[in-house]
Amino acid sequence: MQKKWIAAGTAALVFMCTAAGAYAGANLKPIKAFLNPSMKFQVNGQPFQPQNDNGAVLAPIVYNNTTYLPVRSMSKALGVAIDYNQQTNTIYLGEKAEGVSVAGTFSGDFRTKDPQLTTYGDKDYKDVFFNNSSGTRGASFMLYPKGKYTKLYLQVAAVGKDVEEIFVQDADTDIKLKIGTVAVSEGIKTFEVDISGVNDLFVHADVKSGGSLFVPLTTSFYK
Template sequence: MKSKNKWLLAGVATACVFSFSMGAQAAGSLEKIQANLNHGIKFILNGESWNPKDSNGAAVKPISYAGTTYVPLRSVAEATGAEIKWDNDTQSISISTGDQEATRQPFNTSNVSHVKTYTESGITNNVDELLFGETQYTSAFVVQGVNSANQGVTFKIKEGTKKIGISIGFKDPKGTNATYSIGTKTSTFATGSVNNGTVVTNTLDIPKGTTELILEFKGQPGANGKGYLLWDESWLEK
């Protein structure tokens, strides 16, 4: 992340705080203060509303103390691409804001999740339906009832994701094919077609702040296909 990325909060000077286990050796350096959680501050990240969260996904409110507003450093760093490390031996925090080597992670339950919508979609581990040719897949997002009316599966990716690679499959007992698109509610990142019983791949750059994506399929009239986003060969980079 380059230094030109800045946070602006109207009317306050802003500092950051970091949540970690300090250990007994830091007890002598602690000073007791009286501060207040500030529920009135709103955050804007790259033009979009953003709320800081802790490592468990719970909302974290900023703290106001002596004219300065403190926000959680790790939450801000992960949202803007910086790397944070805590050294318990030296009681020091390291912050790296330069270009970091991309870390690629396969899709799994810790970095992607299904979003329930009106469509008949979810996660499947049915190995019988996840056999494409001679390749056996083990997990996938799936949407059922794909026909000429668009059907999609909505899913969330980990905050701070910069790029994803996805494997898309389609099956229809009637042998028809389908087209697909992937993006957000307001933007389309990629489109393509997928034949019955086959898998295609896409690599997508993810705009900053994007955490929810929609993979949508459109089949033939009268079809009853299933569209898949296959986890085994899908990945994300931060």
């Protein structure tokens, strides 16, 4: 119901951007509107107050008998991913049509672009997380989608030994969003993870002695 509501109400939303230059070159028209700070909100039965990214309270705008709400604040309240492309002056709500590589949001050790380590099977993935350390261990890294995406498609391969547990966790709430296994015989395996409204992700796998974890960053992507 939440996603249907936000889709139906998109036409009645106004994008609040704090950067003064964000509207440069846009077709802006002056209007006479009113702020309505007395309007109250509830989301899923709980009181909700729209705020900007700095925590300042935002009031709805009333224009021509239509109430306009701050889209970024409402998208966060409803768990709907949002992003803005300044060059095309386009707001993206929900899943994007094209995938975006996770490489730009990766943080952690064992990242490599060495062709001797980035090749799996017959393909060179160019940029990978490859934990080939010794002993039984945890292999982990961080991803930072910053609430811009709805889905994560994470590709993983177990090398040498099966991975009996791998999980993707919301780093802010410690809620595990996906738990699975990866067998050597499966080759490159893709996990689809719902990450709507999630800012920071913790990815962790338990790797056995003699085994390695291979994660191609160029073909793992957000939507």
